[in-house]
Amino acid sequence: MNAHDSKIHGMDLSSGRNDGIAQGDELLKVENVTLRFGGVTAIEDISFNILKGEVRAIIGPNGAGKTSMLNVINGFYHPQEGSITFRGEKRSRMRPYEAAASGIARTFQNVALFTGMSTLDNIMSGRSLKMKQNFLTQMFYFGPARNEEIEHRRRVEEIIDFLEIAHIRRQPVGKLPYGLQKRVELGRALALEPDLLLLDEPMAGMNLEEKEDMSRFIIDVNRQFGTTIALIEHDMGVVMDLADRVVVLDYGKKIADGEPAEVQSSQEVIDAYLGVPH
């Protein structure tokens, strides 16, 4: 990592970080969200926000409710209480495809690609929401349908170039090593041109080299496309390097929120990770 990693262009994140009302534009706000599955409370009264252009990490021990939190944000789960405001629009119930259409893309903890399809087709599938032509015109592939296809293909090729996966363009993703599959999945999420990108453990199960590559791509996505990123990650080194702000969950409750260094030194966080004597 070089000296450039620690600075975010033109954005002042140092002020007002603890009260949850920061000075940058607020992209997403989670307010008093509670999610229950029958008697189990997965998330309890959590509030935090995500600012435009930042990398926001959500960390916590196993079962803390991190993935549930992402599922709430992209509309897969519907919280019993609380609300989510995305780009100033408040909502309580939303379906995943509506979330996708409004500019939220995600990747999954266990890679969820179409294993029989090529890298190219997988990433292309990420653009299906952007396709305007109906299946009839697409079937005959002429005029506007053709132009549209070419335009989408151009975007997809830009992503392939960006993620350096040209050599596996035509290969079925099921045959690819895990690290590359993760990269393809990131590519598919990028194909949506999202405003907010949710990454669920993008580096799980990777070796050191793959992690470094992936970190580089995440930084570059954030810098070059200006995409706001919320990521769940276990590797503290990665979180410290990548994230601008971190929210820590434990047993469905928020126990800390702030800059990485500050969170890392919080006694509550240390206790949550290492345990406390009873």
Added chain:
Amino acid sequence: MANATGGCDTFPKFLLENAEKFGQRPAMRHKDFGIWQSWTWREMLAEIRNLSVGLQSIGLTRDDKVAIVGGNRPVLYWSFCAVQALGGVPIPVYADAVADEMVYVLQHAEVRFAVVQDQEQVDKLLSIKDQLPKLEYIIYDWQRGLGDYDEPFLHHVQALQRDGQALLESDPAIGQKWLAEIDKGKGEDLSVMLYTSGTTGKPKGVMLSYDNLVISSLNANKFDGFDYSDEIIAYLPLAWVGDHIFSYGQSLTAGYCVCCPESPDTVTENRREIAPTYFFAPPRVFEGLLTDIMVRMEDAGKLKQKMFHYFLGVANRVGERILNGEKDISLIDRLLYRIGDFLVYGPLKNRLGMTRMKVGYTAGEAIGPEIFRFYRSLGLNLKQLYGQTEASVYITAQPDGQISADTVGTPSPDVEIEITDSGEVLYRSPGVFMGYYKNAKATKDTKSKDGWVKTGDAGFLDAEGHLRIIDRAKDVGRLNNGSMFPPKYIENKLKFFPNIKEAVALGDGRDYAAVMLNIDLQPVANWAERNNIAYASYQELANHPLVYKMMGEHVDQVNKDLASEERVAGAQIHRFLVLHKELDADDGELTRTMKVRRSLINERYDDLIDALYDGSEEKFVNTEVVFEDGRKGNISATVKIADAKTYPAESMKEAAE
């Protein structure tokens, strides 16, 4: 020196001429965003002119040194010409060199500008910039990740080109002045500096003039009949003289099109798409392609395998003779070869991207006779050449029809060859370099006053006037009993087995010869899979008893070979071991061109070497390794040492052909 080229004596002049002569023909292609993009000669001239004027606007002037670091991308090739047009000197640097290795070259060459490929190279240069006081500007090609670097000395190539274009449009006099600068260039001027990878000591900057490169290129084009209709794929390191001649010198002088692959990982696929008419590769690339085919065939259906092997048999019997134009071949064999071409060779050549190949060359190392014959029997005109950076590549090359696996051909046009009493090969040619940069002593040691250059290789001319190379002159040693010990000769014999990737032979000043081997993971892993051999790591596989047995058989075969040649029969291998890690350029064990660094290996593995000679059966070793990012780690293992059978020398038999 006389102007031998009838008008053009520098590359920028050739560029202008080609834009005139071949205007709308493709000069360069690059696969980008999944599509082959092309530039005609005229478009390429415009790109180079814009870049050149852009460079001029930030201060590049005559005799400035410009480092060029990166892969085979059009912009980097254009930079050569853009710099040369202004009278500057481009210095390509190996892109995979780590920052520490780069410092020496950049300091020594006193570079003022650097044109680099991407963020990786920019970061590398920034990390050593405080050691390079002369370096003023860094220009990068690929913008990704560099968006918020705000160093004032960083420029994007396209931005420079836009500036250049704006200047040219604003004032026609600038264009005229640019042409006048090109006109000032002369044949005897320094054209490029190429740093030799240096198996020993610090790299040396080989200075080549335009005359060296232009005359060598024109001769080579004539020798093999290249013209504007040819196409090649550029995939070898820019800093290597071969790429500079094939993808730059010969392209500009013949007017042929250079194709840049999408990325280093897609070369094979891109070559298939382009099907170049001229293809150069070191032996290991041909070996790799063959291994790949054989491994894939193992997984093919029974019928396909049968067909494949039957027709390869036919090709092996008559293919090379047909290629050499021999007459006494039966009609049935000719017919079978035709059918084979339709069913097997044609699809195979298509797969290899060699369908249109007019001439293929291999050089750098000895090629396995089987491998060489395999390609030739398919009807591919694969030949060998022998060259050096100091000679602008060409010293000898095989003329069409006079091909053999163990010679490197007759002297190239305008090249004279002499063999000294000690067996060292000397040459003199128009391509002979001007000298080593800032190293008069090394120049004097290598190049005599009347232009003869020492190659450092031992060899001899055979009855047909073809040169044969035995080994590096200084590497040929003696065993304690006085018999000759040519390490490379032994190593090459071992490396011809697909399962052996590297071999290091020891024996100079010792009682007997011994070798350290590296398995080639791809074929050995495939073999292990087919034979139900379980292993968890490279190290475990390398140490497997069955692998040792297989290696023992290979060593045994080599000993039989050696025994049949009187001169080297004494150098039979008595003991061998399989190394627990791959020899790696990052650890300094190989040069960047994948040649073994003997002295360093002797030092690093002295424990193992001792064990080879003290009779022990195994040895525990702990080896430090360097990862790609420069961090260090350790690998430890218990390495077994095995004995090999030796054979009495067959003194009566002639050296095997």
